[in-house]
Amino acid sequence: MGPCTGNEVCTSLNRLFLLILIMEIMYSNRKIILNREWFEIDKFTIRFLKYLTEAKIRFAVISGYVAISLGRSRHTEDVDIFVEKVPFQQFKYFWDAATLEFECINAANADDAYHGYLLNNTAIRFSDKGRYIPNVEFKFAKTDLDFYSLENAIDLILNDNLIKISPVELQIAFKAFLGSEKDFEDAAYMYEILKEKLDLELIRSFMIKLKISKSAIKRIGIPI
């Protein structure tokens, strides 16, 4: 291919070439591109996220689904997402559209969901109608780390579908903070899969803020 001369297409191409090939996952700082067979939970997640996008509500998918989407072999019953706190009318717009396809398992209506659950820092859950699992665990961002996830969310492009996910560096550190065996395994998996492209200093800074022990960091496989 000939040299690019600065037009928009060439800039995009140059950017594409800057992406690093890790297995068959293309990863730059802000974007993971992955083409693979569909899992049912991918389709469920993408169907649900469409309603948030249509309501112009920012979100970040976190935790197990992210590891699973990258190939981790474990089951999950829910997809965890942080959502920006929006005015009730905007939430109601989302609710009215989403509940045509999904049902909220624990809240009776939009008012109950917003005022009774979300504003009290309690998650609401959505599943396909008549099914409890899988479900989306939906909560408003509350802590500084939640807001960091939203503001610094990266793009996971799965089979040409955009899924906003929390930065992997934060997810690894937070998994270590949560501390169950499953969490350590998720953290070790995501680190091993993407280690060449992760910002180690960023992981370490989160680890310090979360007061993660050196032995825990070592267990994940991160050099101290």
Place this chain on the structure above:
Amino acid sequence: MKIDLKELKKDQKANAKARLEFVRMYAKWIRKTPNKVWSKTLAKFHDGQI
């Protein structure tokens, strides 16, 4: 019945270590295997639960 909690704790620790080792080995396999291959296997694994 006599339960040796010390011994169980030791086994629990060894089991966790072995599982983490497996996860790392598995990640290495994923990295060197075409997406189409590993994801086909995983689709069966995941979708079998739903």
